[in-house]
Amino acid sequence: MDDFQKAAARARELHRELAHHNYRYYVLDSPEVSDAQYDKLMRELQDLEAKHPSLQTPDSPTQRVGGAAAEEFGEVVHRAPMLSLANIFEDQGLIEFDERIRKLVGLPGIAYVCEPKLDGLAIALRYEKGAFVQGATRGDGTTGEDVTSNLRTIRSLPMSLFPQDGVKVPDVLEVRGEVFIRKKDFQKLNEKREEEGEPLFANPRNAAAGSLRQLDPRMTAARPLSVFLYECVPGEGVPVFKTHIEKLEYLKTLGLPINQYRRAEGLEGVRQAYDASLKGRHELPFEVDGMVVKVDDEDQRKRLGQVSKSPRWAVAYKFPPEEESTEVMDIGIQVGRTGALTPVAHLKPVKVGGVTVARATLHNEDELRRKDVRKGDTVFVRRAGDVIPEIVSVVLSKRPADSAPFEFPKHCPVCDAVATKDEDGAIIRCTGASCPAQLVEKIRHFASRLAMDIEGLGDKLAAQLVSTGRVKAFADLYALTKENLLTLERMGDKSADNLIASLERSKQTTQRRFLYSLGIRHVGDATAKALAEAFPQSEMLFTASLEDISRVKDVGPIMAQVIHTFFQEPQNQEAIRALLAAGVQPAAPQVATGGPFVGKSVVLTGAMTGMTREQAKEEVERRGGKVAGSVSRKTDFVVAGEDAGSKLKKAQELGVRILDEHAFLQMLQTNA
Ligand SMILES: [Zn+2]
Known part of the structure; x- marks a missing residue:
């Protein structure tokens, strides 16, 4: 048997084995292997198929992820009509x-x-x-x-x-x-x-x-x-x-x-x-x-x-609907981790399907308007999906004479920042950068690689810092001392030192990273770059008009509105001033006027030993170059690290100039 035949035989065996385990799990409800063992078999098959693509048949258990999106669904005529029950x-x-x-x-x-x-x-x-x-x-x-x-x-x-x-x-x-x-x-x-x-x-x-x-x-x-x-x-x-x-x-x-x-x-x-x-x-x-x-x-x-x-x-x-009537004592607003404001009805406790229900979600402002649930209303409550209690309808005949429609707040009930609607109009969100309800997520983003790049500050630590009250705003991170950190659970001496060091390091940053780290909705790394070029100092954004912001490259009207609102919010201005006062120094983007990279299109491929792909990209862009994802005739250089693959081959075919890591570093140095 040659290699391929061996692989094909093993693939068939794996198909059978995986089918057997699926059968045990889904049909008989009594699995023989753990999920991890199942995944291991699946990975083995995926590896075989990667090596021998012809083994990847449509009925392979690996083909569950689905293909490309369709424009619309095709039609299927049923062999026998599909009836529905009375x-x-x-x-x-x-x-x-x-x-x-x-x-x-x-x-x-x-x-x-x-x-x-x-x-x-x-x-x-x-x-x-x-x-x-x-x-x-x-x-x-x-x-x-x-x-x-x-x-x-x-x-x-x-x-x-x-x-x-x-x-x-x-x-x-x-x-x-x-x-x-x-x-x-x-x-x-x-x-x-x-x-x-x-x-x-x-x-x-x-x-x-x-x-x-x-x-x-x-x-x-x-x-x-x-x-x-x-x-x-x-x-x-x-x-x-x-x-x-x-x-x-x-x-x-x-x-x-x-x-x-x-x-x-x-x-x-x-x-x-x-x-x-x-x-x-x-x-x-x-x-x-x-x-x-x-x-x-x-x-x-x-x-x-x-x-x-x-x-x-x-x-x-x-089955008879599991609905009960009760009274709406109050309507409150809950702020989720992403800042979404969700209206919740507080009910006079009532048993629905054997479970006491005291709260029911009203989902969003539109849903609340549609049902027009008001404080003091008598309502029917049911448990949807046996899980989430929801209000089915209002008994209008029992509505108190002095009732008024619920007014959705214009400010976050937790931090008082302005609340604005998402572009699709369904969700209203708090815009406060230091809103405690969203703080953990925001801190995590702030510390992430493309943002302030604070090594050692992950999910768990961010949650600990917020829940212990140590960090209430971004700037509080820079006031942390080793002693503070050592009071946290599972924080060792060395980790504390390392974190303090990476916090210190992160102060020397760029305006692009700084703007990105603020976690403004819709502002990704590319937008942050364009914003940084137009507004090299953050304070400039405090006074920028909506028109000024709209003029920034690639910033559409919705994004401009979000950015404008963000920098108008006093709480956010305060957060930025506090960061600058804590010693954060965002460097304005340098506009390169000369050098080998200006106006050049560069493709990065393979792994470099001295820097990450992101760092290399940043260095090229700082020197006025553009980093593209694929090689074409318009590419000026390809920087090929170790194990460079198809992009390198393409560059060779097209005769594009290729730099190895050493040559690339030299070029960066001559144009530092
Ligand atoms: Zn808030």
Whole structure:
């Protein structure tokens, strides 16, 4: 066997092994290996595929990250129409459903299957020769949207069927199921969004639906979706099932994850299942809003058929909403880590679905306006996704005569800085640089590599410094003493010395780094550079008009507004003055007028031993050069460090001048 054959054999083995572990994890719910061991196998396969790209087949377990974004979704015509279930809400509806079926089938008692009704999104999947090839949403029932790339990112969905011993895989298999988000994953997803300053999802269904319909599969990959299958379209090679349960078990033997189910005899059996399901709804790891009742016998189903777009043989028996009414005692504003101001209703405590609720989020200003919740209102509260309590509606008839709409504050309730709207208009944020609510994040950014580059000041230390009250503003960092630091947990003598030294070092900085370190929204490193050139001293920005700022290269109107507001805020001016007073000396950018780099386009590739890529970039730019990402005919020099790859090759092909590290350093020195 040659190298490639060996690699191909091992890749096949890894496919099987990974499929087996997925099956244990998602279908049987009893993993055999730890997550770390699983990841190790995955990495081995990724390495093999990197070496031999032809091994990277579409059904490889590595192909979950998804390809490029689509302009729009293609259409998929379903082989058999995708039906949706009729809803019933009370026992009377169930009695009528059962009666109708008994009459049409002509039997005194019917066997049913009951499944928890997931609050998700229906999907149709197609496997050919055991490989997942296409997936679509329900759409109008006849034609859905092609969301194949997005479905590939769902880890519980097998890329290849994983048949158990003796089970034959049909050439073509079309299965139907539901995409949803588990409660735990939903909570984590919202926590992450909160950290990133993104609006929260109101419930798991919205999150699942929105994620599946992302045009960029990489966005979907970042969302923790799950899937259950429950139906399969008849076809060649697909067994003819006697019962629904037989079908579910067949799907399971193919390695497809299925929902839990319970067989119920007649009307009384369904009632018992419903009561049990209602009682246990909060124990399930996903949100359910009812129970699906299906006729178990497949022959009976065929005879029952369908009316319009719903089958006669199944129904969704919804749970009563877990809503309670209570009173809004007050409306407050919570300030998140990214400065987002979120309105929160403080409620007279009330039990909803077995949990006492005293607060409910109102999400954002628009949501608050839309619902027009006011202090003193009587409202209905429900728990969305079993997690977040939310206000459903206001009982207007009970509104006090003297009530007034809530006025969203124009200032941050924590630090009193001006609060402004995000460009998309959904979120209002505090603009205060020293706002304690956002301080940890701000300090972390301030110390980061492209900012003040304070080595040793990471997440944990920033959090400690803020929580102990040692640091209330950026400038407080420069007042820290070794003694102060030693009082902190897990701070050793040497680390304290090192931190003091790097703080001292960071004082000699550039205006570009300084402006970047202030953490102004939208102001990245490139904008900071342009701003520094136009405003070499920060105080100049205190008096700059909106027009002055708009004239800066690459600064658009929204950004100009944000920058202007930032430097108008007295708290921010104070923070900057305090930093300068503490000894921080931002050097104005030097405008190079001569030398070998002026106006030249430089590409950096490979690793240098004496400086980082960022440092090299800074040095070139300081001398009037421009650093580009790729080599073209317009490139003047390529600086090639160790292990330079394709860029170096391209430069050689195009005949671009190439400098090694030594030559580059010499050139910098002659033009220091
Ligand atoms: Zn604030």
